[in-house]
Amino acid sequence: xxxxxxxxxxxxxxxxxxxxxxxxxxxxxxxxxxxxxxxxxxxxxxxxxxxxxxxxxxxxxxxxxxxxxxxxxxxxxxxxxxxxxxxxxxxxxxxxxxxxxxxxxxxxxxxxxxxxxxxxxxxxxxxxxxxxxxxxx
Numbered sequence: 001x002x003x004x005x006x007x008x009x010x011x012x013x014x015x016x017x018x019x020x021x022x023x024x025x026x027x028x029x030x031x032x033x034x035x036x037x038x039x040x041x042x043x044x045x046x047x048x049x050x051x052x053x054x055x056x057x058x059x060x061x062x063x064x065x066x067x068x069x070x071x072x073x074x075x076x077x078x079x080x081x082x083x084x085x086x087x088x089x090x091x092x093x094x095x096x097x098x099x100x101x102x103x104x105x106x107x108x109x110x111x112x113x114x115x116x117x118x119x120x121x122x123x124x125x126x127x128x129x130x131x132x133x134x135x136x137x
Contacts (some may be wrong), residue, residue: 004095004096004097005096006096007096008096009028009031009093009094009095009096010024010025010028010092010093010094011024011025011028011031011065011067011091011092011093012024012025012091012092012093012094013025013078013079013082013089013091014089014090014091014092016089016090020090022090022091022092025067025069025075025076025079026069026072026075026076027069027070027071027072027075028067028068028069029068029069029070029123030066030067030068031065031066031067031068031093032065032066033063033064033065033066033128033130034062034063034064034065034103034105034130034134035063035064036060036061036062036063036134037060037061037063038057038058038059038060038061039057039058039059039060039061040055040056040057040058041055041056041057041058042054042055043055043056060133062105062130062131062132062133062134063130064110064127064128064129064130065091065093065105065107065127065128065130066125066126066127066128067125067126067127067128068123068124068125068126069123069124069125069126070121070122070123071114071115071116071121071122071123071124072122076124079109079112079126080112082109083109083112085108085109086108087108088106088107088108088131088132089106089107089108090104090105090106090107091104091105091106091107091128092104092105101136101137102136102137103134103135103136104134104135104137105130105131105132105134105135106130106131106132107128107129107130107131108128108129108131109126109127109128109129110127110128110129111125111126111127112124112125112126112127113125113126
């Protein structure tokens, strides 16, 4: 069978201690990223074979993680504190596969946007800028 059900994915927040404990963030409704990308370096020259451009891999950007939550101030306002931090905090994405694949990364919260429409649930969208290479285990 191909594919995996995304239901049950978790985003966990590290406590910053020397032996770090990660606590799941409650009520995640959508999670995407990190959106890894890489620059390319054009190394084309007059001697490039058959007139084809040539490239090398350049710097890698770990991208961003976007998260939507059912916003509850008493559970989520710790993330506002994280937004105030200039130093990255460690987070983990734990996938609901049999191996519980985990991506661990440092990140800075760059966006926190709550909304409370009169005819729907309170929600918030968060954006995390990943710094450095994520660890996949």
